[in-house]
Amino acid sequence: MSEPLPVVLLVDDEKHILSALSRSLRREGYEILTAGSADEALQLLSERQVDLIVSDQKMPGTHGIAFLTEVERGGSRVPRILLTGWPEEIPQPEIARAGITALLPKPWDDAELKSTLRSCLAR
Amino acid sequence: MNAASGVTVHLLIAEPFQEGPAATSTSDALRRLGPAVQLELHHEVRVAAAALRGRHADLAVLDCRLGDDLWSLLQRAGEGATPAIVVGEAGDEAFALRAFRAGAAACVARGPALADELSIAAREQLQWIRRIKASVPPDGSKENVDNVSRYSRHVIENMNSAVLVIDRDAMVSYANPTAERVLGAGPGELTRRDIRDWFPGAAPGDVLPLQTLENGTCFRGVETVLTRADGTLIPTGISCAPLVDAKGIREGAVAIFQDLTEIKQLQRQVLQTEKMASIGQLAAGVAHEINNPMGFIHANLSQLTEYLDDFQKVWAHVEGLRNASGREVLDGQEVREAASALDATIQAVDANFLMRDFGTAIRESLEGSERIRAIVTDLRAFSHQDTAERALCDVNRALDSTAHIVWTMMKHSVVLTKQYAELAPVVCFPMQLKQVFMNLLVNAYQAIEERAALEELRGEIRLRTELQGEEVLITVSDNGAGMPKSTLDRIFDPFFTTKEVGVGTGLGLSTSFNLIRNHGGTLRVESEPGRGTSFEVRLPLGDADELL
Ligand SMILES: Nc1ncnc2c1ncn2[C@@H]1O[C@H](COP(=O)(O)OP(=O)(O)OP(=O)(O)O)[C@@H](O)[C@H]1O
Ligand SMILES: [Mg+2]
Numbered sequence: 261m262s263e264p265l266p267v268v269l270l271v272d273d274e275k276h277i278l279s280a281l282s283r284s285l286r287r288e289g290y291e292i293l294t295a296g297s298a299d300e301a302l303q304l305l306s307e308r309q310v311d312l313i314v315s316d317q318k319m320p321g322t323h324g325i326a327f328l329t330e331v332e333r334g335g336s337r338v339p340r341i342l343l344t345g346w347p348e349e350i351p352q353p354e355i356a357r358a359g360i361t362a363l364l365p366k367p368w369d370d371a372e373l374k375s376t377l378r379s380c381l382a383r
Numbered sequence: 384m385n386a387a388s389g390v391t392v393h394l395l396i397a398e399p400f401q402e403g404p405a406a407t408s409t410s411d412a413l414r415r416l417g418p419a420v421q422l423e424l425h426h427e428v429r430v431a432a433a434a435l436r437g438r439h440a441d442l443a444v445l446d447c448r449l450g451d452d453l454w455s456l457l458q459r460a461g462e463g464a465t466p467a468i469v470v471g472e473a474g475d476e477a478f479a480l481r482a483f484r485a486g487a488a489a490c491v492a493r494g495p496a497l498a499d500e501l502s503i504a505a506r507e508q509l510q511w512i513r514r515i516k517a518s519v520p521p522d523g524s525k526e527n528v529d530n531v532s533r534y535s536r537h538v539i540e541n542m543n544s545a546v547l548v549i550d551r552d553a554m555v556s557y558a559n560p561t562a563e564r565v566l567g568a569g570p571g572e573l574t575r576r577d578i579r580d581w582f583p584g585a586a587p588g589d590v591l592p593l594q595t596l597e598n599g600t601c602f603r604g605v606e607t608v609l610t611r612a613d614g615t616l617i618p619t620g621i622s623c624a625p626l627v628d629a630k631g632i633r634e635g636a637v638a639i640f641q642d643l644t645e646i647k648q649l650q651r652q653v654l655q656t657e658k659m660a661s662i663g664q665l666a667a668g669v670a671h672e673i674n675n676p677m678g679f680i681h682a683n684l685s686q687l688t689e690y691l692d693d694f695q696k697v698w699a700h701v702e703g704l705r706n707a708s709g710r711e712v713l714d715g716q717e718v719r720e721a722a723s724a725l726d727a728t729i730q731a732v733d734a735n736f737l738m739r740d741f742g743t744a745i746r747e748s749l750e751g752s753e754r755i756r757a758i759v760t761d762l763r764a765f766s767h768q769d770t771a772e773r774a775l776c777d778v779n780r781a782l783d784s785t786a787h788i789v790w791t792m793m794k795h796s797v798v799l800t801k802q803y804a805e806l807a808p809v810v811c812f813p814m815q816l817k818q819v820f821m822n823l824l825v826n827a828y829q830a831i832e833e834r835a836a837l838e839e840l841r842g843e844i845r846l847r848t849e850l851q852g853e854e855v856l857i858t859v860s861d862n863g864a865g866m867p868k869s870t871l872d873r874i875f876d877p878f879f880t881t882k883e884v885g886v887g888t889g890l891g892l893s894t895s896f897n898l899i900r901n902h903g904g905t906l907r908v909e910s911e912p913g914r915g916t917s918f919e920v921r922l923p924l925g926d927a928d929e930l931l
Contacts (some may be wrong), residue, residue: 262546264513273795274674274675274679276679276750276751277678277679278674279679279743279744279747280678280682280683280744280747281682281685283682283683283686283740283744284682284685284686294421316832318671318803320795320796345670345671345674345675345678365675366678367674367677367678367679367680367681367682368681370680370682370685370686373682
């Protein structure tokens with residue numbers, strides 16, 4: 261057996277975004293998990309080991325920043341990416357508090373998405 | 384000032400009897416004021432007090448040599464609203480201070496220059512008293528003169544309101560400096576001017592001071608527009624009261640008014656700011672709703688380009704197979720090889736998956752573009768009749784298009800129920816109406832979010848319209864957090880907000896209230912903490928002929 265694939269967790273309330281992200285990453289050699297909300301994602305994280313989290317910011321219920329901050333509080337060292345339409349509007353201290361590795365704009369550029377994920381996983 | 388001359392004023396002096404150099408005697412100094420000033424000299428404190436109680440003096444001069452009696456006389460003068468000048472010893476600042484605190488109009492130090500200083504101070508007071516006296520018709524009763532002179536000079540001359548006194552013929556007999564400034568006239572220029580000059584073209588019934596002259600009607604803070612000589616229009620808030628003599632006969636009228644130009648400008652600015660703020664809020668909501676579908680449509684398009692590359696690889700092998708199988712003499716080996724190459728590519732690119740997913744990606748993208756199209760349609764409906772002009776407006780349509788646009792930012796947490804009645808068109812400023820609806824809807828949404836943070840909640844906003852006689856009734860209710868009485872009492876105050884900085888400016892409802900009032904309608908509210916809130920807008924249908 262070859263090495264297990266890196267596991268990437270995608271979180272967004274918009275299922276068409278999850279679908280488009282998975283489509284972009286299909287050839288990247290990851291195992292992809294998806295969650296439609298922060299709660300669902302936290303549930304998944306309690307069951308599975310993941311190597312990278314990509315989360316949307318604006319979701320009903322818990323927002324991306326709050327979700328990732330909770331992950332950070334749980335002591336996780338998993339690299340994490342925040343996907344947002346308004347990256348400039350997120351205050352720097354909150355980014356630090358949530359342990360965010362990189363911000364990705366929405367809509368994203370396909371090549372940028374792939375390279376950002378690769379470099380986050382290489383850490 | 385011309386009008387001020389030829390009037391006698393009455394001056395009361397109280398000083399202890401003593402013989403001394405004339406220069407230090409108060410009464411001697413005051414004799415210089417001339418024959419138009421009638422002097423009344425008292426050495427007896429009790430008599431002086433009685434005289435002050437009689438209120439016939441226009442000005443009192445009290446000497447510090449009276450000792451503590453001075454303070455009781457000063458108080459008496461104050462009770463009778465008679466201005467008083469106090470003479471103190473030179474250098475005794477504590478005394479001067481105490482005198483001012485006790486209500487002295489001026490304090491003069493005894494010394495070699497007493498005569499000059501005292502006459503200057505007295506002249507200053509008297510000049511004003513003369514002006515007031517001159518403003519009352521010569522046949523005015525003594526009572527009236529006293530009434531008017533009771534106003535302190537400083538109050539009237541320095542007050543920020545304009546004061547005009549007019550006589551029976553509607554001619555100005557007194558104008559304070561503020562009135563001169565507001566009406567664009569130089570000092571003294573307003574006297575003997577006809578009050579009607581500032582109401583050109585107005586029917587006599589619309590000139591409020593005339594109504595006061597004729598019918599004795601009082602007005603308080605009525606908004607009216609004055610026209611300056613140079614044609615400038617000045618919005619003012621005006622109060623008028625008749626000037627009546629002891630027998631109840633009207634002798635003139637007093638008009639006090641405030642220049643509202645700046646306030647009006649400020650109001651307009653606030654309206655504009657409010658409009659910008661709500662549009663900003665709206666734009667952010669709309670941008671977010673468009674951004675998500677744009678995100679996946681964009682990603683899907685890049686992906687579909689890659690899929691197309693893969694299909695082209697497969698297609699190249701299809702061509703190869705066609706060529707091999709199309710030869711006149713078939714080469715079995717060639718055909719087999721072409722077929723297996725095609726097969727291998729199909730496997731390599733996972734063409735079966737691509738086929739299926741191509742369809743899915745297109746379907747999802749179409750859904751996204753349909754969402755964007757719907758938002759643009761809503762925006763177009765919302766901006767319909769985006770006019771600053773008065774127009775005939777379909778209230779259902781204005782409410783519905785606004786609700787749709789606002790709803791794009793809250794559809795995740797709120798259901799919208801609508802109950803629209805058949806309405807007659809309303810004469811209104813459609814954009815202002817939509818601005819009001821937007822404020823009410825955004826507030827309802829925020830109240831629902833507030834309550835949803837505390838408990839499980841299915842947010843609901845109900846919209847209802849009704850025709851009641853000559854009025855349209857619009858109700859916007861929510862099942863949000865509601866308000867306690869203490870909040871409810873203040874929601875229409877400008878800048879009152881219970882929301883965090885950056886969320887609310889507290890202008891939404893005060894602006895809405897004004898906009899609806901300007902439409903001749905009303906805005907009312909009912910609320911129950913923890914249950915929800917209901918806002919009710921009533922609008923008169925208005926007269927469509929006005930639009931012609
Ligand atoms: N539907 C509602 N339910 C509960 N409270 C409300 C509702 N509408 C208004 N309020 C209360 O009235 C206050 C004033 O409302 P207003 O719309 O004038 O200002 P705001 O919403 O705070 O700020 P802005 O509208 O300028 O963004 C609010 O802060 C809130 O406390
Ligand atoms: Mg508001």
